[in-house]
Amino acid sequence: MTRFVSLSSGSNGNCCYLGNEDCALLLDAGLSGRAVKRRLEENGLSISNIKMILVTHDHVDHIKCLGSISERLRVPVYASPLVAMVLNRNKYIAPHVNGCIRVIRPEECAENLGVKFTCFEVPHDATQTVGYYVDFFGDKFLFATDLGETNDEVLRFGSMADHLMIESNYDSEMLIDGNYPPVLKNRIMNRLGHLSNEQTASFLKAVYHKGIRHVWLCHLSENNNTPSKALESAFEALSSVGARPGEDMELNCLPRCEASAVYVME
Ligand SMILES: [Zn+2]
Numbered sequence: 001m002t003r004f005v006s007l008s009s010g011s012n013g014n015c016c017y018l019g020n021e022d023c024a025l026l027l028d029a030g031l032s033g034r035a036v037k038r039r040l041e042e043n044g045l046s047i048s049n050i051k052m053i054l055v056t057h058d059h060v061d062h063i064k065c066l067g068s069i070s071e072r073l074r075v076p077v078y079a080s081p082l083v084a085m086v087l088n089r090n091k092y093i094a095p096h097v098n099g100c101i102r103v104i105r106p107e108e109c110a111e112n113l114g115v116k117f118t119c120f121e122v123p124h125d126a127t128q129t130v131g132y133y134v135d136f137f138g139d140k141f142l143f144a145t146d147l148g149e150t151n152d153e154v155l156r157f158g159s160m161a162d163h164l165m166i167e168s169n170y171d172s173e174m175l176i177d178g179n180y181p182p183v184l185k186n187r188i189m190n191r192l193g194h195l196s197n198e199q200t201a202s203f204l205k206a207v208y209h210k211g212i213r214h215v216w217l218c219h220l221s222e223n224n225n226t227p228s229k230a231l232e233s234a235f236e237a238l239s240s241v242g243a244r245p246g247e248d249m250e251l252n253c254l255p256r257c258e259a260s261a262v263y264v265m266e
């Protein structure tokens with residue numbers, strides 16, 4: 001059975017696990033190997049099952065522990081062309097990922113151990129940022145974290161997925177009324193920043209189809225959002241297009257600093 005668990009989600013560190021009895025992948029490496037091991041074991045899962053790592057982009061909250069995790073696991077690390085180049089030049093990461101990095105080009109379907117995955121570019125202010133569409137032995141996932149706005153690619157792959165992890169970073173009012181300096185507010189709100197709850201709601205309305213089983217809202221801001229605001233916004237959007245969150249699908253926020261529940265795909 002396919003299991004998904006987020007181990008950490010947000011600016012403090014991003015890392016999640018998708019696997020079955022035989023193999024698993026890690027998406028991003030913003031959490032230490034020790035914490036990954038412990039949080040997996042607490043949920044009856046094993047770090048040694050991880051056979052590949054997919055990297056979305058080169059911001060520190062996504063790659064800060066890539067060197068140590070990669071050295072420990074010695075598994076392929078997939079990254080887009082420009083991010084692979086940055087990783088290979090990073091003096092803290094390169095010596096530890098030596099020989100493990102595999103370049104994955106946007107829109108190209110890759111396969112490893114029977115897991116099929118495609119990355120696609122999204123607008124964000126890193127060197128290059130991608131989301132992933134993963135066909136995990138028939139269970140279809142979208143992973144889209146850190147994007148300033150949606151584009152045709154994320155809408156296309158989102159429409160094909162039954163399990164969606166999508167950023168819902170900030171509540172516009174909280175951000176505008178909050179005490180961040182104007183330059184930081186602009187960085188978050190512009191098209192290379194992060195998705196607001198309203199943008200995520202529009203995305204969910206656009207990609208909704210009856211096959212959707214899970215929506216996981218990720219990368220919530222600590223200061224400019226609350227889980228209840230993000231959930232309320234997504235709930236309204238999904239309900240308006242005929243979904244019944246809590247009945248025919250699950251809608252959850254991923255916790256910032258701890259593991260989520262383990263979600264089992266039926
Ligand atoms: Zn991030």
Ligand SMILES: [Zn+2]
Nearest residue numbers: 059124126146
């Ligand atoms: Zn980022």
